[in-house]
Amino acid sequence: MTSPDLVFPDLDEIRGRYGRIAADLDVRVGRVRRLDWNSVTPCSNWNSRDLMAHVVDTHRRVLATLTGEPADEVTDHEDVVEAWRAVTAEMSKALAEDEKALFPVRFFGSESEFANLVGGLLCSDTLIHTWDLCQAAGLEDTLDAAGVDHAMALLTRFGEGIRSPDGFGPEIPAPAVASAQDRLMLFAGRPVIGLD
Template structure:
């Protein structure tokens, strides 16, 4: 359990540092996620924390309205879940089968934090380099997903209203860095420019 908690904490720390680096005037800036602003990226991350709590009958605690405060409150709730042996071991039904609540956090939320940290850092004009080991892991895992399953992942609403796991694949040269190929595969343009305000 401590391995999952440590992995979550490491990536939550990275995401939180990125949130903390934003200037107040940047929250309405566009992000690489179509139709999402920088603040929308953080709101999505907070919402996903709530999604990890729901299968064990928990909800997000009341939180401050600011992005940093909201994320810190949400991560505290997930860290409390991971620190509770009974809750962490509770089975959760997911599209990929039944896993423990801790495994659900590891398989869904950790990857979400890694990828959306890239979205947020890119939107804010910060260094968006991803952990190379995590990039290789996610590249191998995502490219191994069967085509039929991937088609469902790319279908908006397939897992519920407003839920889109991956966007349409963005063509990326085969010789491009693995991070760029991963981003293109999940539907991001790795060359997405930060637009001028």
């Protein structure tokens, strides 16, 4: 089974997409106030720190597909901001190397080039969790528009397979006034304030 993403990765496009999405999250991470790391997020049972630990863990697992070694999970004593900045730098470095970017990997039973895994699943996951962090910390939540369009196209191809207790919730119907970003969040089971 191959990933339902690009068959032949456009490395420049994927590098640009990941760079923009990661940079947007990094800006938000830098603006989270100390007390807001305990704030509840749209993800059930996760506060802001738990959410960022998940983002870091996902990055580490994706990077581990290059080596086949198990990925370390974020510990209770790790600084999630430092962990995020270290792992996103490592991801950008790996993606910049053509040999690694085109390396065939397996993730959740699917086969793909590393770049497609990053540009598809990882970018979509990071983008949506950027929005989640913004809701929890009261930050401005406008996302990369091209990233939103790509994530929506990718996730709709996965269909109901994205939904699980630890994944995305049931789709929420989108009203006619919903923006592309609103529609993505509603598809991912996130209620958007002001649309009902």
